[in-house]
Amino acid sequence: MRPPLLALLTDFGTRDWYAAALKAVLLSRCPTARLVDITHEVPPQDTVAGAFILAAAVPWFPRGTVFLAVVDPGVGSRRAIVAAKADGRYFVGPDNGLLTLSLQRAKQFTAVRLTNPRYWRTPVSATFQARDIMAPVAAFLASGGALTGLGAVLSHLSPLALPSVRQAGSTLRGHVVHIDAFGNLVTNLPASSLAPPSGSRGVTVRYKRRAVRVVSSYAAGGPSELVAVVGSLGLVELALCRGSAAWTFNAARGDEVEVRQA
């Protein structure tokens, strides 16, 4: 039989006892669980970065995995805490956009707002709801529990605060929305933006006044060549072959990336 699998993503770092407290609660309530750290090094309170890393990791985990995701600047406030089921996987975290990307990519999902204290540790700390509310609920789901009973269904989730892609004539303007540890620049431009409209001569991608060649894989670029590929999130990424696009071009989240259909 497959042991329950719990995957963690937080901005707690690994120098202190916070991630360990979550794990202790999870293993107290679901002793046979396997725990996998996605990362605890999301930049502090950066829900956008957390959302991207989570969404990129999720598809490789088997159905039944429970994801406990905590990047929670609003801890103790009125923001909702949610549990969700999407394509057979489970999610627990604050309703602040962190889970939104992962859930929206699913074929279908159901989310509930956690309101039933029967499933929590008590007393609930005002500063550590991840330990007292989210971890106990994640352990409950990992033990085979159902969403029903945890709280009422949420009709919509908080959106992730992402810039939008603007279209002007045959030009799309998107932005760098994530920079990964290798210095690759993930944009909010969808894969379809690289597909030239029928009858056109193709597309040109520009970043920082520089033409970027569109290739099918990182390896297809030349040495130190900046290339554009469709990454694992279905989004256009800019990468430097055998180097860091982020360092070389002093990239920052929010940088504009342009796709022109000629």
Place this chain on the structure above:
Amino acid sequence: MRPPLLALLTDFGTRDWYAAALKAVLLSRCPTARLVDITHEVPPQDTVAGAFILAAAVPWFPRGTVFLAVVDPGVGSRRAIVAAKADGRYFVGPDNGLLTLSLQRAKQFTAVRLTNPRYWRTPVSATFQARDIMAPVAAFLASGGALTGLGAVLSHLSPLALPSVRQAGSTLRGHVVHIDAFGNLVTNLPASSLAPPSGSRGVTVRYKRRAVRVVSSYAAGGPSELVAVVGSLGLVELALCRGSAAWTFNAARGDEVEVRQA
């Protein structure tokens, strides 16, 4: 049945093979154990920081957990190595104060000095007693072994080198004894120091010539307000709402914090 749970805290870092060698020995001798890293990033040889992080993590782990804690500047010297049982949990580490805080907080504990080489890996390296003595003993305890036989009972533990709280009239002077990853300042002032004596008008807390408001939770403070709360160790902590008290006030361990009863 609950699998054995082993929690690790060291100053080994995660860049080298040292933590992995501990885990390899633990899993060689107790293959069904679940391992949880509390942290491997205790500042090198900082037993005070290690003691605080360990004591903060311990209460969330279930009874039966074995804690292997290694911050050991005296490795290879005559300092004792101990194994202890406290409130149903087990501890293995050097007798240099690292375990002291966790054990003193327990309702009762028994500690023995490890002297019986039957439970060790041999030959014992002079530079890596954690691998050769402590890990094998921790694995033995996680497998259901008893303290008896490991060595003779220790009548007292090495104290943790902490400054003491001084009282002058109605004023208590304590110190910052730990700074956590969020920049919260943990002091050695007990929770009781914030309880005003009967008949008094209350207490005032001061840090770096600044008045600090006493609140019941971090969330109760205003934006960028420095507040004092009773933290999870039963000690007074200073925190900056939505910020790092450590950075903002350039805090250091040893800083004085004053509580005046008016």
Place this chain on the structure above:
Amino acid sequence: MRPPLLALLTDFGTRDWYAAALKAVLLSRCPTARLVDITHEVPPQDTVAGAFILAAAVPWFPRGTVFLAVVDPGVGSRRAIVAAKADGRYFVGPDNGLLTLSLQRAKQFTAVRLTNPRYWRTPVSATFQARDIMAPVAAFLASGGALTGLGAVLSHLSPLALPSVRQAGSTLRGHVVHIDAFGNLVTNLPASSLAPPSGSRGVTVRYKRRAVRVVSSYAAGGPSELVAVVGSLGLVELALCRGSAAWTFNAARGDEVEVRQA
């Protein structure tokens, strides 16, 4: 029964989703496996550092352990990917020297080149063969699978790019080949180089114009004394007692270390 044990070493870091994707694939295909991170912080693309850390960790793991090692600057190129069995342990990684040190230290080993896509995830990404080829094969081996069938036997492995020890008369000149997290300097000088030839008066070790005393353990040195010991890899190491030899002497990989037999 002993659960399968999988040990990971990469240069992926822990900030992103890459190590998590490996673990997700491993646990999807071998759900009962225990995963141990040796490290994910090998300096990017530094196969020499990776090879040393791996070889230092391996002997502490039990027979049957599967090591998945990924430091792979040539991903997507024609370099081979190998699986090997050595002294009862298994290895999967690129054939670029990363595994060489570990395999050469074994009493005997067999290595095959992975060519049979039946054991892979498909489609295989050109940028993440660790996830799509190496992890599935590692999971297969951890589940009890055999090397046979994965591909043809490799007659020789890529060498690890290490400087060689030169001998001139009674003087050996070696080099620092690894610097560990404590600042110890691992050289390529074998233990035998410290054994004085019969009839001689002993050996002198010199580093940066400084005489280095040969001792039997780190603890045998005086405070701040630079000493030479035989380390766990069977190689001469230089260490500073209660300090970092690397910092104090501004050491770098490649530094010359001399042993003179007098």
